[in-house]
Amino acid sequence: MKLGSLKEGGRDGTLIVVSRNLQRAVRADAIAPTLQRALEDWSNVAPRLNALSQALNEDRAEGAFDLDDAVLAAPLPRAYEFVDGSAYLPHVERVRRSRGAEVPESFYTDPLMYQATSAGFYGPRDPILASSDEWGIDLEAEVVIVTDDVPMGVGAATAAEHIQLVGLVNDVSLRNLIPGELAKGFGFVQSKPRSALSPVFVTPDELGDAWHDAKLHLPMRTWINGAWFGAAECGVDMQFSFAELVAHVAKSRPLSAGTIVGSGTIANEDTSKGASCLAEQRTVETLRDGKASTPFLKFGDTVRIEITDAAGSSLFGAIEQTVTCQPPRG
Incomplete structure (x- = not known):
């Protein structure tokens, strides 16, 4: 899976899952608000993020949007x-x-x-x-x-x-x-x-x-x-x-x-x-x-x-x- 962060939600951004072709994304903050928080509980969070990634790549993720690199923070700000x-x-x-x-x-x-x-x-x-x-x-x-x-x-x-x-x-x-x-x-x-x-x-x-x-x-x-x-x-x-x-x-x-x-x-x-x-x-x-x-x-x-x-x-x-x-x- 591919993970990024939006320039929103404070200094640590908002976690998103990104499609394999880097064209689409979906917010993942219902799973973990930031990538840092996800890494701190990785064994529990990663399977849920993987499921969201699969849904995104199969074009069935609710709330998916077209990705613009200009709105991206560093994945770990x-x-x-x-x-x-x-x-x-x-x-x-x-x-x-x-x-x-x-x-x-x-x-x-x-x-x-x-x-x-x-x-x-x-x-x-x-x-x-x-x-x-x-x-x-x-x-x-x-x-x-x-x-x-x-x-x-x-x-x-x-x-x-x-x-x-x-x-x-x-x-x-x-x-x-x-x-x-x-x-x-x-x-x-x-x-x-x-x-x-x-x-x-x-x-x-x-x-x-x-x-x-x-x-x-x-x-x-x-x-x-x-x-x-x-x-x-x-x-x-x-x-x-x-x-x-x-x-x-x-x-x-x-x-x-x-x-x-x-x-x-x-x-x-x-x-x-x-x-x-x-x-x-x-x-x-x-x-x-x-x-x-x-x-x-x-x-x-x-x-x-x-x-x-x-x-x-x-x-x-x-x-x-x-x-x-x-x-x-x-």
């Missing part, structure tokens, strides 16, 4: 946790090599992750807001999963059973702010603004054979200003599966239902497939030509992120955003 990884080895190796640094030996056996911004997510059509386009505004096209309650200390096999939803995120980075923050040795704050989520999250069974080994095996398609930018394969060169990422986070603490875990920027060893972030493209250019030629995003630029199935149908809907100036406030 805010989450208790968003923990982002960097699971693609080619991306880590290139970025490190471009600045003359080695990949730590531990990376090959221990995931690289950080605690990301989760207090609010942009909807799929909301703008990317920044006060200056000199900050090095960058898209990062990633896959995310959402868990139910995960107990502390789970292994990867058990962690896989707690993955309930899959979606996309544009994990925006402000590249020119990152070096100064990392130099302090304490992580990201200003350089990681709010991210945008795909129109819907879907249950893994909805993905068929494209979901196995706790990885999504489809290309991540990205466009900038309408021009093709990349179609990196999500299931290729992913050093750690989502089950391993969840287990890594839960090593020393339980995870609350609604925790979002990100894959990190999709990247392949084969650079002909393009990139999923500008930093990756600029790194390839630097290693090849001695300098980067692709600029970061400027005000007015647009980005589009989408994954389609083998038949060309959109699975999660598209994230489409315009970079917009929000002047500093007093």
Whole structure:
């Protein structure tokens, strides 16, 4: 099934079930008012949502309406946790090599992750807001999963059973702010603004054979200003599966239902497939030509992120955003 949230009913939106073709939807607030509440009682709520999804797809759901992406909030407008990884080895190796640094030996056996911004997510059509386009505004096209309650200390096999939803995120980075923050040795704050989520999250069974080994095996398609930018394969060169990422986070603490875990920027060893972030493209250019030629995003630029199935149908809907100036406030 496919689930989304309307921009109504407060900060956490109103839960809706969305048709497989993303054309129709029906409110599900009689079952659970929000997606967060549904995840907190998933074993009881999911069968009822599945029944509503079946009715919607068979055109027999009462109250169904045509879906307009403009009215959609993020499926989870805010989450208790968003923990982002960097699971693609080619991306880590290139970025490190471009600045003359080695990949730590531990990376090959221990995931690289950080605690990301989760207090609010942009909807799929909301703008990317920044006060200056000199900050090095960058898209990062990633896959995310959402868990139910995960107990502390789970292994990867058990962690896989707690993955309930899959979606996309544009994990925006402000590249020119990152070096100064990392130099302090304490992580990201200003350089990681709010991210945008795909129109819907879907249950893994909805993905068929494209979901196995706790990885999504489809290309991540990205466009900038309408021009093709990349179609990196999500299931290729992913050093750690989502089950391993969840287990890594839960090593020393339980995870609350609604925790979002990100894959990190999709990247392949084969650079002909393009990139999923500008930093990756600029790194390839630097290693090849001695300098980067692709600029970061400027005000007015647009980005589009989408994954389609083998038949060309959109699975999660598209994230489409315009970079917009929000002047500093007093």
